[in-house]
Amino acid sequence: MRPIDFELQRTIRAPIDQVFARIADIEGHNTWMAGTGSMLKQSRQTSPGAPAVGTTFVDETSQGPMPGEITELEAPHTIVFHWWEKSKSGKLKFEGWPSYHLEPAGPGETLVRHRGKLVPYGAWRLATPVLRRFAIKERTITVDALKASFERNREA
Template identity: 60%
Template sequence: MGVIEFELSRVVPAGIADVFARLADIERYSDWMPVKGSMLRRTRQTSPGAPGLGTTYLDDTSFGPTPGEISEFEPPHTLVYHWWDKTKKGTLQLEGWPAYRLEATDEGSTLVHHHAEVRTYGMYRLATPVLRRIAVKERTATLEALAMSFGAAERATG
């Protein structure tokens, strides 16, 4: 197994409850995620009800459909997604955990700590260095889009 792990941080010009709500609202990701610079095409929730622990979703990406679920849900501070990619025979190839830890700032903004972990299996282990570059680019684009959705134009730091 190969492991990719990194942390990015970003100040988002909105209150912590608003930032958490935007990150948790799977059906509205297409409203604020970047059209260019991202492999994500659309995200849709596949389980009923409001997002919460165990909520399932499907990401339509440039690499194909990727299912996932919310694995941690503690409003308004912690949100962790878990996604996976399997072969047609059900063998795990890739899985990831994009995690968001939110802190309110004195200025009314939110400091977003974004921890990303991706594990590669089988032949995908060989692609771990390339997949790391893709993951950092994708996660950086996500944080930038999140901040821009609230009106910020600064760049993410890592």
């Protein structure tokens, strides 16, 4: 089975630097992802300093903790996260690479291309069709929450 790959797009009514800053702020995800129905419960940066390549984090999810790191960061255009989940015996079950590619879309607007890549391992590969639907649903919740966070700020 091949990796699960897909792309979602949203245009957000906010300048590119503000959208990028919100995505790069790992612990800030706790604010704009709250109450969305996502499997994400809380994100916590586990390495010191401003977000950069190599910055580590842990996402507490309904499935348990998932460690990760930033693997690519080119402000304000690109950020790629990498996370993984292992079994109790230490075998890799899944790896994911959610990435955000931003470009100006007009005065005060940003086009967000959100790419999801998920690789299941071992017996989990048999569940690829179900995992694909789940991954698209989860990532759709995320980009919609990102967009809504700017819309709420406009209305305030």
